Amino acid sequence: MNDPTPTGNPAIEAMSPDPSSGMLPGDAVAIDVRDLNHSFKNHQALHQVNFQVMPRSLHGFVGPNGAGKTTALKLICTLLQPQSGSVQVFGKDVLKDTKAVRQQIGFMPDHFSMYRQMTVTEYLDFFAAAYGLAVADRRTVIGDVLALTDMDGRADSPINGLSRGMQQRVGLARVLINDPDLLLLDEPASGLDPRARIELMEILRALRQMGKTIFISSHILSELAELCDSVTIIDRGRVKYTGRMRRLLEQNTESSMYRLTIAEPQERFEERLLGLDEVDSVTRVEETLEYRVTCSSQITSANVLLAAVLNLEVPLESFQKDLRHLNEAFMDLTEQGVR
Template sequence: MSELQATPVRPAPGRATSGAEPVVVVDDVVHSYKGRRALDHVSFEVPAGSLHGFVGPNGAGKTTSLKIICTLLRPQYGVVKVFGQDVVEHQHSVRRRIGFMPDHFSSYRQMTVFEYLDFFAAAYGQPFKQRTTTIEEVLALTDMEGRRDDLISGLSRGMQQRVGLARVLVNDPDLLLLDEPASGLDPRARIELMEILKALKSMGKTIFISSHILSELAELCDSVTIIDRGRVKFSGKVSQLLARTGEHPMFRLTVGDDRPEWGDQLRALTGVVSVEQVDDRPEYRIEFDWTQTSTNDLLRSVIDLGIVVTGFAEDKRHLNEAFLDLTERGVR
C-alpha cells in the first residue's frame, strides 16, 4: 500500500439499516498514522445480541478499530455509532454502556482481586453497598469467589484474564469489547473463558471479540468481520463465510467400504460435475449441477451403486481456509 496522508476530520454520510438496529455501526472510517493508513474506508456492523468475531493478521487494523469504537481514539474520517450514538459527540454516554478489555493486564498488580474490582466500581460512581454486591456477582460469574483476597501478581495468566473480564463487567455493560482475551492461555483456561463468554451472550449482552484463534471463533461466533491491511474483506454471518461459493453446490460423501472404482462410478452419475477424493481417505467431495439432479436424487443414486454411506453433508470451508483466501501474504 502506498503511503497516504491523513484525511481531515469530517463526517461521512450515514447508511440506512434494515431490521433491528445494530449495536455497532462503523461507516466509511479512515485513520492514518504518519501517512500510513491503518483503516482504509472501513465499514461493518455488529448485530445486537451477537457474539461477533473480529479477525485479521497483525497490523490489519483491529486494535485501531477497537480503540475508535470504545472512544479512546477519534476517527479522522467517517462515522462510528454505538447504540445509535456517535462515539465522538456522545463519548460519555457510550462509555457507560460498554466494557473494554485490552490484550494485556493493567498495572494494578499489588492490589487484591477485591480491591481491584472495588476501585473500578467506585470509578463508575457506585456506592459502597452496591459495589460489594456487584463484586460478589461478577466474581461468581467468572468463578473467582475463592480468589477475592489474592494478590493479582500471584495469579496465573488465565486467572488474571478472568479478573480483567470481571473488571469489564462491574458496570454491567451492554457491549463487551475484548481484544485477544484468550491470548497466552492454556487449553483449559481458554475453554473455560469461552464458556463464560457463551454465558454472557445468553444473558443478552453483545460481545465483540478480536482474536487470532480462528477455530474457536468458528464455534463461538455467529457473525464475523475479517480485516486485512486496513480493509474489510468480509462481514456477515459465519455460516455465509464458511459456505463454498460457486456455480454448483458441493457435498462431502463419506463411505464405509472404499473401493478404487467408486470415484469413476460417482463421476458417471447424472448431474455430477466433479468428484475429488479427500486426502486418500474414504471421503469424496462431489460437485453437482442442481438443475439436473436434486440432493435427494443424488444420494439415492449413490446408494443404488451399492456404496455404504456413513456421511453426506454440504461441504463447508474451515474458517482457516476462508481466512487465507481473503487475506494477503507478506509483511505488514
C-alpha cells in the same frame, strides 16, 4: 456473494438486519461503522471501513497482526477520535455522545496492567469505586461479576499468583462492573492454553445469553469460528468480509468435512460409514477412535449426516464440523501468503 457495500469490494457481504438476527423493534444496531478512515502520521491504518454488529450477537473481528483491529476497537470505545467517517454505538455517535457511549461499553485491551500485588477483590473494588459505586453496592456488584466469570473461589487470591487464563477472567470481571450492554474485547484468547480458551468461550456464550453484545478480536479465524454468529475480516486496514460466520464457512468449503469419535471400537465401522449415501470418504485418525468424514455434496447438512450416523447404532461420542480448512480461507482473504 451479493450486496456489495459502498466500498465496492465484491468480497464484502453487506449485513442487513434480518428477522433471524434477534433484532427487536426499536433496537439500534450495536456497532455501526461507516466509511471510517484513520491515519497515524503518514501511515493509514484504516481505509473506508464499513461494518455493522447486531445487538445481542457475538461478532468476531479477525485479521493478521497490524491489520488495524486495535485501532478500530479504540475508535469504537472512544479512546481515539474518528478522522473521517462515523462510528455509532446503539445509535449514539462516539464524537457527539461520548459520555453516553462510554456508559454502555466495557473495553478489555489486549495488554492491561494489573495491580498484581492486590487481591482479586481489592482490584475490582478499586474499579467499582472509580465508577462511583457506593461501598455497600460494590460488595454486591463484585460478587455478581465474580460469579459471571466463574471466579467465586478466587476472591481473596493475589492476582500475581493466578494463571494467565484466570487473570484474563479478572480483566473480564472488571469490564462487567458497570453492567455494559456491549463488550469490546481485544484478543482476549491470545496466550491462553486450550482449556482456558474453551472456558473463556463458555463465559462469553453465557454473557451473550444474558443479552450482551460481544465484539471480540483475534488473529486466528478458526479460534472464533464456532463461537461467533458473525464476523468481520480485516487486512491492512481494509474490510475483506463482513457478514454471517456460517456463510463464510459455507463459501469456503468445497465439500463438507466432519469429525466424529466413537466411544469404543466397532467392527467394520469405516466400511459402514462409507456405505452411507451421503459419505464420500472416510479416514481414521491413526490409532484413535476419531474419523474424518467427507461428504459428497456441499449441501449435505450436519443434521442429515448425523441422522445417518446415528442410524448405524454406534456409541457416538462427538460429532463436529471440521474447520481446518478455515486457515486456508483466511490466508486467501488476507493475502498473508504473499507478504
